[in-house]
Amino acid sequence: MIKLKYTYVNVDSKVHNLNPIVKVLWITCVDVLAILVWDIAWLGLIFLSVFAVGLAANLGRRRLLDAMRPLKPLVIILLFSPSFILLPELRILSPNPSLITLLVEGVAYGITIALRFSCIIYSAFIFMMTTRLNDLAYMLVKLGMPYRYSFMIITSFRLIPSLEKYAENIKYAQLARGLNLDRAGILRRYFNFVKYTVKPLLISALRGSLTLAISMDSACFGAYRSRVFLNDVPYSKQDVFISAVILLIMTLSIYVIFTGRLPILFDFSETIRRLFYPSGKIV
């Protein structure tokens, strides 16, 4: 039995007990800030804050570190992607840049994007590990969304653990028959990935979806305009307070960023210049 990483973790914590809407607000706040901020240090702090929320949710350091694993390929690709290193915008910033300047700026850009995506994806992982999706569906319905649509969202989350398991099974089967996607060149790797992983994954997912669809139909899903929700998810005073705090942080941060008052904590290019070219500019 393989233990899946991104499903609801059944432990008691204050984060678990928060109303799902508060957690959606939190994710929105993390995403907005991660997109607006360009400073690597600030992005690092946002990532650490997400990790801290995971710790507060009693998810355990080991599980949290383990949940970072899928970020690794993304980070590597973003860091070293030539499209970032030779980004045309950088040529505009510096009309005649040397290769080193391009490289340094490109790596700085890559780190920024990698951190940004990591914050967005990791916060979504924490959300999934701390939120019962039925409660989220219920809250969305309370906010006026038709329940069929809210369940559509839930169902897409519901399939994630299955997809995760299928992908693992497929990878193992490939390895056992002598195919190692990680060893080929980058283009060959992508081609093989689509051919040997995406296709069987999609077919398995479609088969799984059919079973799920039959199961939902067999339980009268969609028969009536509304439905009953067994669990009432209260919006407590604590939820109100935390929502207010999140909104306040988000508003203040947006104001500080757009008025240019956010202090620069770490200038990557400048640090590189000082390290390697203490006497002058890189260009």
Next chain:
Amino acid sequence: MSISIRDLWYRYPGSREWVLRNINLNINSGEMVCIMGPSACGKSTLLYLLNGIIPHALGGEMKGRVVVESLDTREHDVYELSTIVSLVQQDPENQFRTFTVKDEIAFGPENLLIPKHEILERVEQSLQIVNAKHLADRTMMELSGGEKQRIALAAALSMKPKILVLDEPTSNIDPKGAVELAQNLRNIRSKTNITVIIVEHRLDLFLWMSDRLIIMNEGEIVCNGAPRSVLQKYQGLLLKIGVRPPQTFELFDRLSNLGVINNSHYPLSIEEIEEKAEFFRQLFQSDFCVCTPVSSGRTSEGEVVIRVNGLTYDYPGGIRALDGIDLEVRKGEFIGIIGNNGAGKTTFLLHLIGILKPKSGNVSVLGMDTRTTPVSIIARRVGMVFQYPSQQLFEESVRDEILFAPKNFSMRENELYDRFKEISKTFDLEGLEDRYPQSLSVGQMRRLNLASILIYDPDIIILDEPFFGQDYGHVERIMGLLEKLNEEGKTIMIVSHNIVELAEHVRRLILFKDGRIIEDGPTRRVMNSMVDKEEKQYFCTPVCRLSRLLTKHAVLEAPTTVDEILSVLMRRRQS
């Protein structure tokens, strides 16, 4: 009348083949009906017709009438029919709609706009009927396969249906889970008047409590009647189309053919024998002591090909999966690995091919340390087939699929031509070489999986649940081939929940529990050592339990298969 089917023909959208042909069937209220047949004979399709999934959701062309509790399924929507017919599917992973046990059971009643207090009552009652109150606060991911099926059953019951339909509910779960599910059904039958229709291969679990047995073949009903009479009357036909009777029935039938007994009331399960233990003791003559020669301790004298020392492995999140495994496997051994779902069997196999690396301890396969040897080098000599057939098919045609691994191992295609022909023939894949592998039936996919590893002639063959989706005929063919390969010196390891097949073929049995090996030895000895232990008796064949029941004196190795018990009996009678 609960169900009435008249002149029913059905074919799927885009298909020219009729999946169901001229079906005529009546089922009375409160009846329990067991449906059997070879793979792809139309059993599941028939079930989908009962709750309106066909034609309303899956479409297709349908002729004839299906009337369920006076409702014509063509004229009534799925949601109307689903208050009458509840369905439990075979896949314990994908049929769940929610993430927690309570939400899952409440899902149907919530859709029916039932008041909350009543939903709570239904959840409680359903959990009680399936004996799963202790699971109420768990998430679905925390449950074993067997527990998941019990919750699926509870969710079906919470709809308060008049008809309960189960599609191979035990095919993905371990023997203990299957026995518990059978007990749940017995409980449901004793407390309610629900009509139960079950499609199942494991006849020993369900047939004895069924009122009727229906056998299907190629879309038609070929036999329909009381279970015992169907089995007695049509046994030849059943074996021909891939339906195997329960082991106890098979034994008594053969005894009858040999003239040893003259009793037409053949038992269908070990429970029936236990209920009439004295009668059977007399039948076998009171002094009948069943004993067979004691197996030698070692099942092969070959060199050690797999050596595992202190293997420990943790799942992500720190859960211990394997806990100090020590094992030696010799060349030419034929080993069965059993254990409940989640016991660590598959995780162990993944270590043998080097896909997973030990946290501590070491694994040596054919002299290669799995920690330092690339998987592709080990895989060339260790062929492994995994559990889910469709998730190990990658190519565009059956031919390319069979040649996929040899290409990866840089083997020359022209050298494989004869072997390819032979393998295609052996696995019934001739004529299918150009078919898209994912379009094959589950049974064909499984055979293709096996063909895809045997083509490159590995020294060690490891199979994880190879009988999944296979009817008896194909299971026997696979086992026959494995026996042949074993005789040629191949080392074979099979993980399976099919205890009867393992007892008949493997020579060494290993029982996993909670990441440890708790039993290991010659098959007969291991099974005998488990027969009296509550937690382990699910892994014993009915014949093994019968032999022990009939034996007055303690014996180390009572027979576990029909052939063994018959040979002992005949020997005694001759002497």
